[in-house]
Amino acid sequence: MASHRKPSQHRSGGRARTLLTAVLAGAAASAGLEGVGHAAPKPTPEQVREEVDQLYREAEAATEKYNGAKERTRAAERRVDQLQDEAARRAEELNEAREALGSAAAAQYRSGNGLDPTMQLALSSDPDRFLRDAGFAQRAGDLQATEIASVSQQIRELDEVRDDARTELERLRDQQERAERHKRTVTGKLEKARRLLSRLTAEERARLAEASGGGAEASPGRGGGSSGTQATGAQATGGRIAAPDSRAAAAIAYAQRKLGSPYVWGATGPNAFDCSGLIQAAYRSAGVSLPRTTYAQIDAGRRVSRSQLRPGDLVFFYPGITHVGMYIGQGRMIHAPNPSAPVRIAPIDEMPFAGATRVV
Known part of the structure; x- marks a missing residue:
């Protein structure tokens, strides 16, 4: 019986080793150990x-x-500065009023009349106590009551x-915290895009930039743009563009003039721009003040339909109103596309149209 069982054990052990080998091979494959x-x-x-x-x-x-x-x-920084300046001015005025009361108190004390309790409160270093007990001012003389009431009001205002x-x-x-969070989001996504682009050859990146309408090599981490690109862009405009008014023409x-300038997020010129920064700078040069963001710029003028577009109008794209360009006629616009392409001329059909605004 023993000699009968040995072959069976041998076959069972072989099957076990085969199964173990298969399991280990599968684990190695799942862990990326099988090689490239x-x-x-x-x-x-x-x-x-x-x-x-x-x-x-x-x-x-x-x-x-x-x-x-x-x-x-x-805006908040400017408001804080204004409030701090105002607080300093009011504190100085309060000190001057207290000094005047102090002089009156000294004269009253020298006259032998003692110091009125209300005046003691007004000269106190504890404004809260003074404000709680300011009703005592009613028992002071008319002149002192007026002066003390003025100090009381100044303390309240301060x-x-x-x-x-x-x-x-x-x-x-x-x-500031919100800005930092958005900054981290932007830099993280741009860094991921740079890593993806770095996996392409220079020729592939050039084709990618051309597909994006940049006309320049889309090197990772750098905006495109060259004198050659600017010349091509200027020629594409056909020279001077007929605009409906002088401010649109200036914008x-x-x-x-900025064709070929690199896209840099958060930039408003004069040498680099993001999309809304270019629009803001262009109209600033024409004497028109525009908000900083796309979703504010779309409400900065009169809405017009796509069929009513004329040169100088602002054209917006994507459902969230996240991109803007300047219409120049014949279905084209000038805009700052993205870090892979410089400021350029492009058809407005290349992105989902979301609306248009006439600012002048």
Whole structure:
């Protein structure tokens, strides 16, 4: 019986070793230990372009939120400065009023009449106690009552200004934190796009930039743009563009001069721009003040339909109003596309149209 069982044990042990080998091989394959034969395939240039374009759109949406937060931060900083200046001025006025009361108190004391309790309160270093007990002012002489009531009012106003300043400082810190969060989002998405682009050859990157309308090599981490690109862009405009008024003409001329300038998120010129930064700078050169962000710029003028477009109008794209260009006629615009392409001329059909505004 023993000799009968041995062959069976041998076959069973062989099957066990075969099964173990298969399990280990499968584990090695799942852990990426089988070598490059089963590595993830390299994405095609078209796949890279689609993913990079998506990352650029997401980064641009975050850029506009960052621009808005920075604009609100600057407004809060100005308000804080104003409130602090006002608080300093009111504190100085309060000190002068107290000094005047102090002189009156000294004269009263020297006259032998003693110091009125109300005046003691007014000269106290504890304004809260003074405000709680300011009713004593009613028992002072008419002149002193008026002076003490004035000091009381000044203390109240100073406290209000200081409270406003504290509130504004909290708002400022909140906007700064928001801006930093949006900045991290932008830089993270752009860094991912740069990594994707770095996997392409120089020739593939050039084709990608051309597909994006940049006309220049889309090197990772750098905006395109060259004198050659600018010349091509200028020729494409057909020279001077007929505009409906002088301010639109000036804004278009500015944008034309910036053809070939690199896209840099958060930039408003004079040598680099993001999409809304280019529009703001162009109209600033024409004496027109525009908001900083796309979603504010679309409400900065009169809405017009696509069929009513004329040179100088602002054209907006994507459902979230995250991109803007300047219409120049014949279905074309000047805009700052993304980090892979410089300021350029492009058809407005290349992105989902979301609306248009006439600002002048």
